[in-house]
Amino acid sequence: MVRVLVTDSLAEEGLRLMRESHGVEVDVRPNLAGADLKAALAQSDGIIIRSGTQLTADVLDHPGRLRAIVRAGVGVDNIDVSAATHRGIVVMNTPGGNTVSTAEHTISLMMALSRNIPQANESLHSGRWDRNKFTGTQLAGKILGVVGLGRVGMAVAKRALGLEMKVIGFDPFMSPERAAQQGIETAINLDDLIPRCDYITVHTPLTAETRALLGAPRIARMRRGVRLINCARGGIIDEAALAEAIRSGHVAGAALDVFEQEPPGAHPLLQLPNVIATPHLGASTAEAQVEVAVEAARLMVDFLTTGRVNFAVNMSPLDKTELAELRLYLDMARRLGLLHAQMDRGAIRRVKLNYRGEIAKRNTKLVTAAFTAGLLEHALVEGVNMVNAVLLAQERGIDVTEEKSTEHGDFTTIIHSEVETERKHYVAASTVFGKQFLRLVRLGEFHLDAFLDGILLIFSHQDVPGIIGNIGTIFGRHGVNIAAMTVGRSKPGGQAIAVLNIDNEPPAAAVDEVLQHARIESASVVKLPPAGVLPPWLPE
Ligand code: 3PG
Numbered sequence: 001m002v003r004v005l006v007t008d009s010l011a012e013e014g015l016r017l018m019r020e021s022h023g024v025e026v027d028v029r030p031n032l033a034g035a036d037l038k039a040a041l042a043q044s045d046g047i048i049i050r051s052g053t054q055l056t057a058d059v060l061d062h063p064g065r066l067r068a069i070v071r072a073g074v075g076v077d078n079i080d081v082s083a084a085t086h087r088g089i090v091v092m093n094t095p096g097g098n099t100v101s102t103a104e105h106t107i108s109l110m111m112a113l114s115r116n117i118p119q120a121n122e123s124l125h126s127g128r129w130d131r132n133k134f135t136g137t138q139l140a141g142k143i144l145g146v147v148g149l150g151r152v153g154m155a156v157a158k159r160a161l162g163l164e165m166k167v168i169g170f171d172p173f174m175s176p177e178r179a180a181q182q183g184i185e186t187a188i189n190l191d192d193l194i195p196r197c198d199y200i201t202v203h204t205p206l207t208a209e210t211r212a213l214l215g216a217p218r219i220a221r222m223r224r225g226v227r228l229i230n231c232a233r234g235g236i237i238d239e240a241a242l243a244e245a246i247r248s249g250h251v252a253g254a255a256l257d258v259f260e261q262e263p264p265g266a267h268p269l270l271q272l273p274n275v276i277a278t279p280h281l282g283a284s285t286a287e288a289q290v291e292v293a294v295e296a297a298r299l300m301v302d303f304l305t306t307g308r309v310n311f312a313v314n315m316s317p318l319d320k321t322e323l324a325e326l327r328l329y330l331d332m333a334r335r336l337g338l339l340h341a342q343m344d345r346g347a348i349r350r351v352k353l354n355y356r357g358e359i360a361k362r363n364t365k366l367v368t369a370a371f372t373a374g375l376l377e378h379a380l381v382e383g384v385n386m387v388n389a390v391l392l393a394q395e396r397g398i399d400v401t402e403e404k405s406t407e408h409g410d411f412t413t414i415i416h417s418e419v420e421t422e423r424k425h426y427v428a429a430s431t432v433f434g435k436q437f438l439r440l441v442r443l444g445e446f447h448l449d450a451f452l453d454g455i456l457l458i459f460s461h462q463d464v465p466g467i468i469g470n471i472g473t474i475f476g477r478h479g480v481n482i483a484a485m486t487v488g489r490s491k492p493g494g495q496a497i498a499v500l501n502i503d504n505e506p507p508a509a510a511v512d513e514v515l516q517h518a519r520i521e522s523a524s525v526v527k528l529p530p531a532g533v534l535p536p537w538l539p540e
Pocket of ligand 1: 050051052072073074075076098232280281282283284
């Protein structure tokens with residue numbers, strides 16, 4: 001049974017989808033915060049939230065069994081994604097479900113702002129008939145600047161064009177040709193857009209780069225009488241600078257659906273008569289809420305029951321079929337990583353993975369993540385998995401790179417791994433025989449064929465008679481049973497490496513005795529999971 005915690009309001013359709021899913025238990029606890037949120041979170045496999053729940057680094061510090069966060073909506077600025085990634089928690093969102101509603105809300109606010117609708121409505125409700133006081137401005141023929149031409153920005157631009165506005169957009173990722181096809185002129189940069197517009201609406205996420213994107217200096221360069229709209233995130237327009245520019249009359253008015261602090265309380269902007277505001281209602285339509293709730297529930301159930309990852313902001317996508325196809329490779333890569341972790345001595349500096357043959361057609365990023373997870377598993381206290389492995393490696397100064405070629409070499413599929421430590425350069429390669437038999441086929445410069453499971457004794461030696469007999473005798477004395485053995489050598493009598501698959505872990509004394517042989521240079525005991533035992537982070 002997996003448990004999903006829901007702490008913000010989620011449409012019934014989404015809750016139903018989860019409740020009707022086999023093996024899924026839903027725990028709806030609205031407005032949970034602080035210690036209660038932490039405790040509930042640690043007892044859950046997944047959490048679905050909207051913008052009301054703050055998943056800070058502190059909240060995610062002891063995540064217990066939490067494996068997935070799904071944002072029923074778009075903005076993930078209320079989630080410390082980096083903290084989640086560190087903890088190996090997948091963060092997903094539902095990017096498309098509320099686009100139209102948010103765009104419609106933006107247009108509604110722009111119209112309401114132009115025609116003073118909230119103020120006129122309030123005046124009439126209080127018994128007045130102020131026809132002259134509320135003369136507005138027409139939108140047709142005006143210039144709208146759209147900052148950010150993502151899903152919502154584009155939907156707003158399209159609607160504004162329908163209102164006969166001229167639209168100038170700015171987005172570093174949008175090609176001018178593509179925008180032009182939609183009838184949108186693009187500005188070369190934000191500073192080029194700013195002085196040309198009668199209305200400016202922002203549609204970017206809130207990040208370190210976009211915080212106060214429209215601050216005092218840029219506001220000062222806007223046309224006098226400009227009107228600003230923010231249905232994206234509080235903080236993209238600097239609130240203090242905006243209030244000041246409205247008071248001075250430079251900005252004619254603003255329509256805000258979002259605030260830096262939500263709820264904003266007695267905010268200075270809300271004291272200004274030409275500011276109209278709504279309480280973060282962009283996505284609050286029946287249609288959008290059903291859509292994001294169902295999508296969020298589906299993402300969560302799929303992830304927890306099949307391992308499918310979609311719309312993740314901190315991991316590459318992975319569907320059920322892909323997972324089934326990759327399972328063996330992920331297992332193989334992790335085993336190879338585990339092997340390196342136990343062979344290597346000294347700090348790891350660089351990892352280079354080379355994928356050849358069949359495997360190169362797959363999502364090798366995930367295979368690399370699985371290898372790295374194996375490599376770090378031994379050294380780390382915190383839970384490492386496919387989500388956080390590469391990040392944790394990078395943070396430890398380990399440079400992880402991959403190369404691939406679909407051309408077959410000697411094997412249909414091979415993972416070739418090179419790990420450079422401060423002392424040595426280690427090479428290993430593994431393949432799969434048939435449909436499921438994982439094999440270690442190279443160590444250093446030597447080709448061999450060893451089982452990639454259970455306990456291994458790996459030792460380098462001079463290829464002289466008596467070595468194997470000597471080890472057999474020592475292990476026999478210590479009650480260690482040898483199941484299989486393989487030797488790779490440069491030439492008869494030359495340098496060699498041997499791998500013994502053994503049934504039980506040899507005591508340290510036995511390994512010491514082995515090392516006393518004059519022709520045996522090094523020996524490592526490597527512990528791998530038994531055959532068929534998948535990584536704990538890989539769904540069954
Ligand atoms: C979003 O990021 O999806 C919107 O801002 C909607 O937020 P909400 O789900 O809290 O209404």
